[in-house]
Amino acid sequence: MPSGVPMLLLREVDGTRALPIWIGAAEAAAIANALEGVEPPRPLTHDLFVMMLEVFGHTLEEVRITALSEGTFYALLVVDSEQISARPSDAVALALRCGAPLYGAPELLDEVGVEILPERDEEVEKFREFLDNVSPEDFDTPQES
Numbered sequence: 001m002p003s004g005v006p007m008l009l010l011r012e013v014d015g016t017r018a019l020p021i022w023i024g025a026a027e028a029a030a031i032a033n034a035l036e037g038v039e040p041p042r043p044l045t046h047d048l049f050v051m052m053l054e055v056f057g058h059t060l061e062e063v064r065i066t067a068l069s070e071g072t073f074y075a076l077l078v079v080d081s082e083q084i085s086a087r088p089s090d091a092v093a094l095a096l097r098c099g100a101p102l103y104g105a106p107e108l109l110d111e112v113g114v115e116i117l118p119e120r121d122e123e124v125e126k127f128r129e130f131l132d133n134v135s136p137e138d139f140d141t142p143q144e145s
Contacts, residue, residue: 008089010065010104017113019065019104021073027089034096046093053079053098063095065104068112 006028011018023031030046032038043051053060058080065088067074075091077084086094095102104113 008092010092010102011116012104012109012113015109016115016117017109018116019073019109019113021065021088023089027087027093030093031089031096034093046090046097049094050097060094060098060100062100063091063102065091065102065108067105068108 005022006025008021008023008028008031009018010021030044033040033044034046040047050060061078061081063086064076064078065073066076073088075086075088077086077091077094092102094100
């Protein structure tokens with residue numbers, strides 16, 4: 001696994017598998033901003049694309065993660081029934097902004113999907129709660145004199 005590289009983890013809605021896709025830092029920030037509802041003072045690239053879709057009367061109907069070839073994932077944007085090739089990270093950033101559904105090809109999940117065990121989800125959630133509530137002072141130890 002690349003060290004320090006953001007990973008997009010796309011999970012099945014009614015299953016236990018996920019697609020791990022390594023993405024760039026800028027794309028990770030764009031996805032995080034959309035998930036957190038951050039609105040920049042001026043539109044960034046994905047925001048601008050969404051505005052253009054709206055102005056020209058087009059709709060992002062869905063996003064499909066379709067294939068993996070030589071370590072690179074491929075995606076399609078479905079805009080007014082037309083398919084446009086895209087990087088998965090950009091496609092996800094747009095889907096989040098447009099409220100469009102996101103689909104992973106079943107054969108892709110079969111090929112490279114990883115199992116996410118429910119027990120781990122609970123452990124990860126507990127750890128996140130711990131991190132949300134911990135402060136550096138919690139680790140201070142009294143100095144002996």
